[in-house]
Amino acid sequence: DTAVSQTPKYLVTQMGNDKSIKCEQNLGHDTMYWYKQDSKKFLKIMFSYNNKELIINETVPNRFSPKSPDKAHLNLHINSLELGDSAVYFCASSQVGGAFFGQGTRLTVV
């Protein structure tokens, strides 16, 4: 009964492909996020959703499209993958007082 679960954990794909990462939380939180962690370990917000509504859309290429079918799910779809997209992507959810992360998805574009 993992609180925030994202799949897959590892994703290796070729340049130009389209891929999705799924995220689900069972904490009843209203807010969900996608973060990107680069090779220097820096964590940067990509998107934030509150009650299925997009709140934050940072400067992210429009090849990245989040989708929130309901409050418990926030998926990330990436089109036309590029080498520079290689990173660890974290899903998270939060309420006041706590923010919990999924296990991360290590995306490698070859």
Next chain:
Amino acid sequence: AQKITQTQPGMFVQEKEAVTLDCTYDTSDPSYGLFWYKQPSSGEMIFLIYQGSYDQQNATEGRYSLNFQKARKSANLVISASQLGDSAMYFCAMRVTNSGYALNFGKGTSLLVTP
């Protein structure tokens, strides 16, 4: 703009000793929350402790405590009685209530606990 600064890229501590990881923040918003996370080599982000800007007392969770000094805008993490398993990256983060709910992270501090 909100900013989180962690000035210690790396720290060493001997087992069973206490260690303080520094974090300073900058915001003009009166309502915010401060978080600390641990990221071991396995990669997961583990939530450690939270402090709200209006909380009167410093937060504590087991061996973790947050030394919150509001006037100095600092939120240092204190780990007491360090254990070998505490070796990891530690991230400080801030969420400002009126900024769209995002957590903004510092660059992290790598802690190594030695026997």
